[in-house]
């Protein structure tokens with residue numbers, strides 16, 4: 504076999520075979536399958552698209568929420584398609600040894616093939632709702648995932664699925680209260696919520712965590728999901744620019760201490776912004792955990808290091824935090840918030856993602 508110098512160099516540098524960076528195992532025809540292709544995806548997914556009538560009009564808030572959900576489902580499709588390709592193509596780090604004691608490669612392929620097809624159907628369903636209401640459907644962007652082995656991919660899948668589990672209930676509230684016919688689709692959102700929870704139970708079990716994390720999972724807000732999603736999207740790669748969706752992308756809040764399931768102090772960092780210096784007097788850190796009221800704690804000792812502001816804050820886990828995902832946010836003011844949406848409305852930096860147990 505003849506190998507060009509460039510590809511030989513690529514092998515030498517990365518130590519892996521010359522597989523393309525973005526392997527793609529989405530189903531034939533996705534995201535616009537023919538009827539026959541859709542039947543094949545449904546078979547792989549273990550069930551069909553809902554066959555009832557779709558709303559022919561939607562309120563503005565529901566359209567915004569569906570734009571977010573469609574983008575999120577398309578991102579999940581890309582992730583699971585790449586994960587499946589990595590496993591089936593024996594990419595280093597994705598072999599059976601990396602899967603832990605309770606998962607075989609054939610089972611992982613079977614499970615992730617089903618999840619991939621289910622996410623494809625979710626994306627098609629979100630776009631069908633938009634289309635039926637006369638809205639343009641969302642096309643896939645290009646994505647990049649900060650993982651290079653099976654364990655880190657599964658931890659990432661747990662994290663982004665937990666964010667979705669906090670966002671879909673917020674979308675249910677929108678559908679139920681905006682006065683539109685979309686109130687009839689609240690149960691559909693509930694069935695997606697439960698379906699994603701089945702997935703995350705498996706992701707947790709693969710990591711030897713209790714499959715169900717806590718009695719009540721952490722909520723959220725559409726703006727947090729919109730922000731988190733964009734960490735995985737190649738900038739300017741979306742055919743439907745994300746800037747056309749009227750949601751807020753916050754500046755990043757990074758948790759730099761490894762959190763543990765106990766009350767402790769955590770270190771955080773945010774980009775330094777001379778126009779918006781983070782201070783203990785003007786800002787606070789807020790946690791969303793379980794279905795508790797948002798918990799506000801003071802920012803301790805913010806210090807600028809180059810283009811970053813670094814500070815610490817108490818993480819009062821023992822005061823009733825949920826296992827699994829907790830969301831942190833730096834807010835404007837030191838206010839005492841009663842709803843997740845009120846926290847999001849005051850957020851400057853976030854969501855900081857904390858996963859324990």
Ligand SMILES: *[C@@H]1O[C@H](CO)[C@@H](O)[C@H](O)[C@H]1NC(C)=O
Nearest residue numbers: 523525526527529533534643
């Ligand atoms: C991955 O899939 C997308 C959407 O189907 C397609 O546009 C893209 O060309 C594919 N990339 C590769 C490397 O196959």
Ligand SMILES: *[C@@H]1O[C@H](CO)[C@@H](O)[C@H](O)[C@H]1NC(C)=O
Nearest residue numbers: 582585586589648650651656
């Ligand atoms: C697939 O493997 C490639 C090469 O290691 C990696 O860059 C990519 O992030 C992996 N994707 C997933 C979803 O694990």
Ligand SMILES: *[C@@H]1O[C@H](CO)[C@@H](O)[C@H](O)[C@H]1NC(C)=O
Nearest residue numbers: 755773774775808809810811
């Ligand atoms: C911040 O500074 C670091 C180190 O000098 C640099 O690598 C990074 O790109 C900078 N980030 C921004 C957002 O300017």
Ligand SMILES: *[C@@H]1O[C@H](CO)[C@@H](O)[C@H](O)[C@H]1NC(C)=O
Nearest residue numbers: 778779834835836849850851
């Ligand atoms: C913070 O809140 C104050 C008082 O409500 C407001 O005047 C100010 O513009 C806000 N700052 C930012 C950065 O949102």
Ligand SMILES: *[C@@H]1O[C@H](CO)[C@@H](O)[C@H](O)[C@H]1NC(C)=O
Nearest residue numbers: 796799800837838839840841
């Ligand atoms: C926050 O609000 C609650 C209930 O309204 C009140 O009991 C508590 O004292 C307030 N905390 C602060 C720091 O203002």
